[in-house]
Amino acid sequence: MTTHLVWFRNDLRVHDNYALSAACRSPDAQVLALFIATPEQWRAHNMAPRQAEYINQHLNALGIQLAERGITLHIRQQTDFSAAIEEVKQFCQQHGVDTLFYNYQYELNERERDARLERELDGQVVCQGFDDSLLLAPGTVVTGNGEMYKVFTPFSRAFIKRLKEQLPECVAAPAVRGGRLTFTPCELDYPRRAFNPLRFPVDERGAISHLRTFCQNTVANYGEQRDFPAMNGTSSLSAPLAIGVLSPRQCLYRLLKEHPSALDGDSGASIWLNELIWREFYRHLLVAYPRLCRYRPFIQWTDNVRWNHNPEALNAWQQGKTGYPIVDAAMRQLNETGWMHNRLRMVVASFLVKDLLIDWREGERYFMSQLIDGDLAANNGGWQWAASTGTDAAPYFRIFNPTTQGQRFDSDGSFIRHWLPELATVPGKHIHIPWEWADKQRQILDYPRPIVDHKQARVATLAAYEAARQ
Numbered sequence: 001m002t003t004h005l006v007w008f009r010n011d012l013r014v015h016d017n018y019a020l021s022a023a024c025r026s027p028d029a030q031v032l033a034l035f036i037a038t039p040e041q042w043r044a045h046n047m048a049p050r051q052a053e054y055i056n057q058h059l060n061a062l063g064i065q066l067a068e069r070g071i072t073l074h075i076r077q078q079t080d081f082s083a084a085i086e087e088v089k090q091f092c093q094q095h096g097v098d099t100l101f102y103n104y105q106y107e108l109n110e111r112e113r114d115a116r117l118e119r120e121l122d123g124q125v126v127c128q129g130f131d132d133s134l135l136l137a138p139g140t141v142v143t144g145n146g147e148m149y150k151v152f153t154p155f156s157r158a159f160i161k162r163l164k165e166q167l168p169e170c171v172a173a174p175a176v177r178g179g180r181l182t183f184t185p186c187e188l189d190y191p192r193r194a195f196n197p198l199r200f201p202v203d204e205r206g207a208i209s210h211l212r213t214f215c216q217n218t219v220a221n222y223g224e225q226r227d228f229p230a231m232n233g234t235s236s237l238s239a240p241l242a243i244g245v246l247s248p249r250q251c252l253y254r255l256l257k258e259h260p261s262a263l264d265g266d267s268g269a270s271i272w273l274n275e276l277i278w279r280e281f282y283r284h285l286l287v288a289y290p291r292l293c294r295y296r297p298f299i300q301w302t303d304n305v306r307w308n309h310n311p312e313a314l315n316a317w318q319q320g321k322t323g324y325p326i327v328d329a330a331m332r333q334l335n336e337t338g339w340m341h342n343r344l345r346m347v348v349a350s351f352l353v354k355d356l357l358i359d360w361r362e363g364e365r366y367f368m369s370q371l372i373d374g375d376l377a378a379n380n381g382g383w384q385w386a387a388s389t390g391t392d393a394a395p396y397f398r399i400f401n402p403t404t405q406g407q408r409f410d411s412d413g414s415f416i417r418h419w420l421p422e423l424a425t426v427p428g429k430h431i432h433i434p435w436e437w438a439d440k441q442r443q444i445l446d447y448p449r450p451i452v453d454h455k456q457a458r459v460a461t462l463a464a465y466e467a468a469r470q
């Protein structure tokens with residue numbers, strides 16, 4: 001009998017999982033599954049304790065689902081990727097594995113790990129890797145010169161054209177292959193922190209039903225609602241997508257089922273699809289420009305910007321105490337839930353880099369340490385976009401005004417009031433500049449005054465970038 005091993009990494013699901021499906025194709029093969037936790041590697045990558053808990057719970061849910069199908073999930077704990085390689089080799093030897101199946105990860109360390117493992121298993125175990133976490137594989141959406149796009153819009157156009165030619169295949173969960181097994185839940189040895197299971201369902205079926213409800217009820221209004229953090233206008237599916245509890249193909253198929261014309265026009269469904277394509281864009285970029293995984297900017301001269309070293313200001317930003325209500329409310333949302341609305345990610349990132357002139361990498365690291373949906377490609381892409389060090393640097397130099405952003409996207413202050421109870425008594429129209437109101441009323445607020453003057457900071461930042469460019 002042949003033995004197949006599926007090495008699960010960032011693909012903790014049984015539905016539409018290319019590696020799992022391929023391993024189960026032959027009904028006679030014995031199929032085993034393995035997951036290797038690598039806490040030291042996670043620490044080096046600043047994985048958030050909430051994401052670790054989210055992985056832990058999904059791993060246990062996956063173990064049960066696989067056991068119901070007659071497949072045992074073995075969970076091992078090692079230190080880092082080198083140790084993980086040894087673990088896989090030993091496992092293969094012990095269980096007489098003939099073929100190893102896994103889905104590619106696109107980050108540099110992960111790709112180097114897989115390349116080394118393939119070399120070391122050469123001649124003993126056949127390795128089969130799959131492009132699974134994307135709608136279209138890296139390197140398949142390129143310019144006429146065969147290069148990766150450096151700007152999103154033409155990438156997106158080419159991407160949709162490819163999808164219209166042929167949709168990627170969505171594969172079913174494998175059939176039951178033998179008696180039901182038992183699974184012993186694991187406890188990962190990494191700091192873990194609770195998250196809200198109503199917001200982030202804790203098994204694959206929960207994520208699938210969340211996707212269905214979103215596509216049936218909310219996506220039609222996505223265009224109008226997606227920028228307003230007080231509304232529930234976005235999908236909140238970034239967490240299951242980040243650890244592979246859900247695949248982007250499942251998202252695409254569900255979207256097209258509910259909105260068959262999503263590949264055309266500018267409906268809410270089309271705009272949401274465009275967000276999924278941003279996710280693809282940043283992953284394709286990581287492969288085309290591996291330096292992005294090494295904390296290097298996409299636009300190289302921006303490495304010359306002289307950043308402020310200001311631990312106090314950084315701390316105020318992290319704690320949500322900058323005196324700019326929309327920034328502070330957003331940071332409290334992040335710290336308390338592990339998630340932040342996209343509009344606010346842009347606002348707080350711009351504030352850290354363009355108002356405080358603090359190195360974007362500090363923000364990138366802090367986000368990773370808090371986010372339940374932490375994802376290197378999307379996080380790096382988002383930070384570099386906000387810092388104007390990345391692709392899509394606008395023709396003008398983008399600096400968000402944190403006060404007008406708040407006035408525009410939380411006009412009655414309901415989001416701010418929810419996260420900053422200390423501003424509860426400030427009337428809606430003054431909530432974005434609470435101290436101006438408090439001074440006039442001769443009131444003292446239990447809330448900091450702005451730690452920086454936006455207008456002055458704007459001038460200083462423009463000068464710092466200009467100096468770096470020369």
Ligand SMILES: Cc1cc2nc3c(=O)[nH]c(=O)nc-3n(C[C@H](O)[C@H](O)[C@H](O)COP(=O)(O)OP(=O)(O)OC[C@H]3O[C@@H](n4cnc5c(N)ncnc54)[C@H](O)[C@@H]3O)c2cc1C
Pocket residue numbers: 226234235236237238239241242272275276278279280282340341342343345346349367371373374375376378379380381382383386
């Ligand atoms: C500074 C900054 C940091 C970010 N860090 C992360 C991160 O670590 N992990 C992460 O998944 N997203 C990140 N994003 C992108 C985006 O903010 C989140 O994906 C989104 O807010 C998640 O909410 P949602 O699932 O409701 O999104 P929806 O609006 O419902 O979008 C659907 C899906 O598309 C993808 N997506 C949406 N917008 C983007 C985008 N701009 N870039 C890449 N993918 C996108 C996500 O997978 C998301 O779940 C970041 C953005 C910025 C500006």
